[in-house]
Amino acid sequence: MSPARANESLPVTAEQNPPVSTEPLLRVEDLHVRFKADARTVEAVDGVSFDLERGEIFGVVGESGCGKSAMLRSLIRLLPSHAETSGRVMYGGRDVLALRERPLRALRGGEISMIFQDPMTFLNPVLRVEEQITEALRQHTDLNRAGRRERTIELMRLVGIPLPERRLREYPHEFSGGMRQRVLIAIALACSPTILLADEPSTALDVTIQDQILKLLKHLRTKLGMSIVLVSHDLGVIAQTCERVAVMYAGQIVETASVRDVIRNPRHPYTVGLLGSMPRIDTDDKYLRPIPGSPPSLSSPPEGCRFRDRCPLAIPECATWKTELLPVRPAHASRCLRHGEVGMALNG
Amino acid sequence: MTEIAAGVTPHRRAPRSWAVWRGRIPLYIGIGLIAAVVVAALLAPVIAPFDPTAQDILNTLASPGTGKHLLGTDQFGRDVLSRLLYAGRIDLLIAFGATAVTLTFGTLFGLVSGYYGGRIDAVMMRFVDLVFAFPFIVLVLAIIAILGPGLRNMFIAIWIVSWVPYARLVRGEVLVAKRQEYVMAARALDYGSPRIMVGHILPNVITPPLVYSMLDAVSNVGIGAALGFLGLGVQDPTAEWGKMIADSQSFMATNWWLPTAPGVAIAILGLGLSLVGDNLADRLRAKG
Amino acid sequence: MERFGFIGGRLLQAIPVVLGVTIVSFFILRLIPGDPVLVMLGTHYTPQRAAQLRANLGLDKAVWEQYYLFMRHLVQGNLGDSVYYRIPVGHLVWQRLPVTLWLAAYSTVIAIVISVPLATLSALRRNRVADQATRTIFLLAFAMPPFWIGLVLILVFSLHWHLLPISGYGSNVPDHLYNLFLPSLTIALGFAAILIRTLRNSILNVLDADYLDTARAKGLSQFRILRRHVLRNALLSGVTVIGVNLSYLIGSTVVIENVFALPGLGQLLASSIFTRDLSVVQGITLVFGLGVVATNLLTDVTYAALDPRVSYD
Numbered sequence: 001m002s003p004a005r006a007n008e009s010l011p012v013t014a015e016q017n018p019p020v021s022t023e024p025l026l027r028v029e030d031l032h033v034r035f036k037a038d039a040r041t042v043e044a045v046d047g048v049s050f051d052l053e054r055g056e057i058f059g060v061v062g063e064s065g066c067g068k069s070a071m072l073r074s075l076i077r078l079l080p081s082h083a084e085t086s087g088r089v090m091y092g093g094r095d096v097l098a099l100r101e102r103p104l105r106a107l108r109g110g111e112i113s114m115i116f117q118d119p120m121t122f123l124n125p126v127l128r129v130e131e132q133i134t135e136a137l138r139q140h141t142d143l144n145r146a147g148r149r150e151r152t153i154e155l156m157r158l159v160g161i162p163l164p165e166r167r168l169r170e171y172p173h174e175f176s177g178g179m180r181q182r183v184l185i186a187i188a189l190a191c192s193p194t195i196l197l198a199d200e201p202s203t204a205l206d207v208t209i210q211d212q213i214l215k216l217l218k219h220l221r222t223k224l225g226m227s228i229v230l231v232s233h234d235l236g237v238i239a240q241t242c243e244r245v246a247v248m249y250a251g252q253i254v255e256t257a258s259v260r261d262v263i264r265n266p267r268h269p270y271t272v273g274l275l276g277s278m279p280r281i282d283t284d285d286k287y288l289r290p291i292p293g294s295p296p297s298l299s300s301p302p303e304g305c306r307f308r309d310r311c312p313l314a315i316p317e318c319a320t321w322k323t324e325l326l327p328v329r330p331a332h333a334s335r336c337l338r339h340g341e342v343g344m345a346l347n348g
Numbered sequence: 349m350t351e352i353a354a355g356v357t358p359h360r361r362a363p364r365s366w367a368v369w370r371g372r373i374p375l376y377i378g379i380g381l382i383a384a385v386v387v388a389a390l391l392a393p394v395i396a397p398f399d400p401t402a403q404d405i406l407n408t409l410a411s412p413g414t415g416k417h418l419l420g421t422d423q424f425g426r427d428v429l430s431r432l433l434y435a436g437r438i439d440l441l442i443a444f445g446a447t448a449v450t451l452t453f454g455t456l457f458g459l460v461s462g463y464y465g466g467r468i469d470a471v472m473m474r475f476v477d478l479v480f481a482f483p484f485i486v487l488v489l490a491i492i493a494i495l496g497p498g499l500r501n502m503f504i505a506i507w508i509v510s511w512v513p514y515a516r517l518v519r520g521e522v523l524v525a526k527r528q529e530y531v532m533a534a535r536a537l538d539y540g541s542p543r544i545m546v547g548h549i550l551p552n553v554i555t556p557p558l559v560y561s562m563l564d565a566v567s568n569v570g571i572g573a574a575l576g577f578l579g580l581g582v583q584d585p586t587a588e589w590g591k592m593i594a595d596s597q598s599f600m601a602t603n604w605w606l607p608t609a610p611g612v613a614i615a616i617l618g619l620g621l622s623l624v625g626d627n628l629a630d631r632l633r634a635k636g
Numbered sequence: 637m638e639r640f641g642f643i644g645g646r647l648l649q650a651i652p653v654v655l656g657v658t659i660v661s662f663f664i665l666r667l668i669p670g671d672p673v674l675v676m677l678g679t680h681y682t683p684q685r686a687a688q689l690r691a692n693l694g695l696d697k698a699v700w701e702q703y704y705l706f707m708r709h710l711v712q713g714n715l716g717d718s719v720y721y722r723i724p725v726g727h728l729v730w731q732r733l734p735v736t737l738w739l740a741a742y743s744t745v746i747a748i749v750i751s752v753p754l755a756t757l758s759a760l761r762r763n764r765v766a767d768q769a770t771r772t773i774f775l776l777a778f779a780m781p782p783f784w785i786g787l788v789l790i791l792v793f794s795l796h797w798h799l800l801p802i803s804g805y806g807s808n809v810p811d812h813l814y815n816l817f818l819p820s821l822t823i824a825l826g827f828a829a830i831l832i833r834t835l836r837n838s839i840l841n842v843l844d845a846d847y848l849d850t851a852r853a854k855g856l857s858q859f860r861i862l863r864r865h866v867l868r869n870a871l872l873s874g875v876t877v878i879g880v881n882l883s884y885l886i887g888s889t890v891v892i893e894n895v896f897a898l899p900g901l902g903q904l905l906a907s908s909i910f911t912r913d914l915s916v917v918q919g920i921t922l923v924f925g926l927g928v929v930a931t932n933l934l935t936d937v938t939y940a941a942l943d944p945r946v947s948y949d
Contacts, residue, residue, distance in 0.1 A: 076853065078849060078852055078853060104855075105855040105856070105857060106855060107855070108852070108853055108854065108855035109853060109854040109855035109856075110855060113853060113854075114853040116846065116849065116850065116853075118846065121845065121846040121847065122846045122847050122849065122850045123847055123850065124847040124850075124851075124865055124868075124869070125847075125869075125944070125945060126868050126869055126872065126942070126943060126944060126945075127864075127865075127868070128944075132850075135851075135854060135856065135864075136854040136855075139854055139855050139856060140855065171944045171945070173944075173945050184850065187850065187854065188853070474652070474656070477653055477656070478653065478656040478657070478660065480883070480928075481653050481656065481657050481925050481928050481929055482657070482660070482883070482921065482924055482925045482928060483883045483884065483886045483887030483890070483924055483928060484883075484884075484887055485887040485888075485890050485891065486886075486887060486890060486905070486920075486921055486924045486925075487921075489890070489905055489906070489909060489917075490664050490917060490918075490921045492909060493664065493908070493909045493912075493914060493917040494664060494667050494668050494669075494914075495669070497909075563778075566778065566779060569781070570781040570782070573781045573783070573784075574781060574782075574783055574891045577783050577891070577894070577895075578891070578894055578906050579910070580906070580909060580910075590781070590783075593783070593784060593787065597787065600787065600790070600791060600795065601791075601795045604791060607784075607787055607791075611780070611784040611787070611788070614779075614780065614781055614784065615776065615779050615780045615784075617779075618778070618779025618780060618781075619775065619776060619779040621779070622775050622778055622779045623775070626775070
């Protein structure tokens with residue numbers, strides 16, 4: 001490993017230098033995640049499919065309980081033992097869901113990393129920050145101790161932690177919230193992964209820090225050529241950071257498009273509802289507009305479209321059709337029968 | 349939560365009552381064990397075949413089943429079963445009598461200390477720390493040393509020492525409780541302090557000490573039995589399980605049932621109390 | 637450097653407790669109903685002995701003067717004299733202290749050896765057979781008084797199977813380990829009953845922790861995670877649990893020494909109560925009190941050394 005030079009890019013993986021290929025980096029096919037508790041089964045993720053292209057930031061947005069976190073975790077099989085997954089997650093020609101333990105562990109952290117929501121509880125309080133970062137290095141590289149140390153300092157500098165040489169030996173509780181999240185990011189980036197999975201990385205932070213972290217993620221994507229899957233319930237976060245987005249509801253993707261298209265030209269009533277329920281400073285609205293009703297139970301999901309009980313466009317046919325993502329335009333799909341009639345007009 | 353539109357079949361689940369009942373089995377077993385001991389002890393005068401203090405030198409160390417001695421006799425020819433039953437009264441008295449007093453006093457102490465805070469609290473807690481600075485049994489023994497052996501002094505000793513954990517426990521709970529809104533509301537209504545303490549705070553902090561009291565009862569029986577074993581508790585000719593074990597220690601090799609019977613009795617009572625204590629917590633918590 | 641401040645702080649806090657311990661011990665002799673000298677001397681009563689004892693204790697002086705005398709003797713190492721044995725209490729204590737210390741240490745080690753694996757197993761196999769079985773067995777162990785457990789063990793291992801001795805202490809280290817095994821096991825079983833339950837809960841809490849997900853996302857193996865993340869954190873709570881219950885452990889030695897006829901402080905305490913040799917009672921009570929304060933301090937310091945979040949407050 002070369003000595004740390006502050007602004008050099010980190011050594012890249014092979015994937016970043018090949019001729020431009022049109023193969024998606026990650027392909028998720030018909031992913032299902034079921035949780036079993038006593039006699040009940042909850043279908044948290046019900047048939048999710050999407051592709052992740054090289055170097056893109058892909059967002060997944062939805063309200064709490066829609067299954068987005070479970071979906072993200074299932075990509076590297078980080079679910080509790082009572083969870084069952086089915087479907088395929090294709091990466092590098094292999095199905096992650098079918099990998100044996102050893103290759104899976106080599107993948108985790110080595111090629112696909114994950115960062116989490118609350119940096120306080122996701123860092124071990126009794127281990128120094130240095131140890132938590134070098135742990136990842138020890139697992140996936142054969143750097144010696146000096147090499148690991150250098151790399152750690154490099155990483156900390158990369159994510160914007162000032163005076164890394166001094167702060168190496170500190171403990172998580174000695175860092176502020178934003179700095180802790182940067183530590184988590186540093187851990188995730190330690191072995192130059194090609195994909196970073198981010199589960200609500202800014203939710204637990206102050207708004208100003210949120211902004212910093214999101215900007216950092218974008219910067220890292222550009223600098224390292226990494227792809228990111230960003231999960232959030234906050235459409236504003238997604239809009240600020242992602243290029244493409246999938247909108248999830250009740251375990252299914254209901255719309256997927258570029259961020260521009262989703263905001264300017266939503267084609268699913270739920271998306272419209274989401275957009276309409278965002279607090280805005282540029283209108284005169286005095287009240288927030290939530291979507292009436294609440295999401296269906298995932299242990300016994302309704303037939304047909306799951307949004308129909310709350311949907312202003314619902315028709316009898318919505319109760320019986322076997323829903324699928326219908327193409328609306330190139331790179332824009334919607335799980336609504338009447339997607340052609342959905343427009344901002346709905347939002348009034 | 350709005351209901352889902354028609355067309356959805358609800359999931360079938362096991363009937364609730366069975367699962368709940370099954371989870372309560374340990375609690376019921378515990379209650380049953382305690383009840384059995386209590387009943388046996390209460391009925392001692394009725395069901396004991398012999399006078400527990402009656403000696404029969406012709407019939408010493410009889411094996412169980414000899415004559416009418418279902419559990420045999422001890423080295424003085426006294427019927428083991430009868431002594432066992434009568435001893436139960438003493439040990440139950442310790443379990444409940446000693447514990448009830450310490451529970452009450454300790455809780456009140458903790459209540460006052462936690463509620464008033466400030467210097468009263470500081471002084472009271474110093475006192476608590478002091479008692480905690482010694483192993484309990486050492487303090488109990490020291491008190492027995494001062495007062496002399498015997499059942500009455502044993503009670504006094506336990507009373508003086510065992511209330512302390514309750515005080516600490518309750519104080520902790522009270523410190524949390526007094527910040528709650530219902531206390532502020534009561535104060536706003538100008539309720540007097542004693543009324544707030546007993547009427548409002550107490551019901552909310554009573555659960556942990558109650559649960560602890562069950563386990564404490566086990567411990568007190570143990571202390572009583574240990575003192576009896578050391579010869580510092582109940583004196584001859586009264587029967588007490590610990591003392592029965594001690595008295596039979598020399599004959600343990602040849603007459604193994606002599607220390608075993610009272611030991612099993614203690615274990616049954618102890619097990620019953622432990623089961624109730626362990627499972628009462630869940631039950632009370634569920635009720636909220 | 638902060639750490640030393642913490643230790644210093646704790647030491648300072650311990651001083652009033654130590655003083656309190658001495659006061660309590662002091663009062664043991666002064667609260668005796670009737671004439672303490674009469675009670676203490678019992679059948680050994682002679683007017684000269686009585687006068688000497690009265691002078692030693694300063695019984696005709698005011699209470700605080702007596703206390704001052706008591707403390708002055710204490711710092712000189714003078715705990716009074718045993719009426720029964722006719723030697724200074726200090727000597728008796730010194731003779732017998734090693735036995736009790738051995739017993740306490742040995743019991744703690746066995747208790748930890750039993751509890752840690754079982755608690756871990758219970759936590760990992762939560763609510764399955766191993767867990768339920770362990771909890772039930774130790775519930776039973778808790779319900780039975782320690783001295784009875786001791787007797788049962790003697791019955792089985794000494795009398796029936798002739799594996800281990802009934803009593804006695806031995807004269808060198810291997811002997812000690814052999815002789816003290818049964819008594820230590822007895823204490824350990826009772827102690828383990830408490831330890832296992834609390835340790836299990838601590839481990840369960842740690843197993844629920846979010847930072848384990850981070851560790852898994854790094855690709856670490858289950859074993860590595862257990863060793864490096866789970867155990868380290870569970871150890872912290874373990875230290876606290878053990879520390880809090882050490883006073884109980886120390887108390888257990890008293891009864892068990894009597895069951896196994898070990899020449900330690902506990903046995904001396906019991907016999908001295910019989911012989912009304914109250915100076916000895918006072919001395920031993922004092923020693924036990926100081927012992928508990930010392931172990932509490934040790935626990936606090938150990939915890940502070942292990943948990944980086946602790947700061948001097």
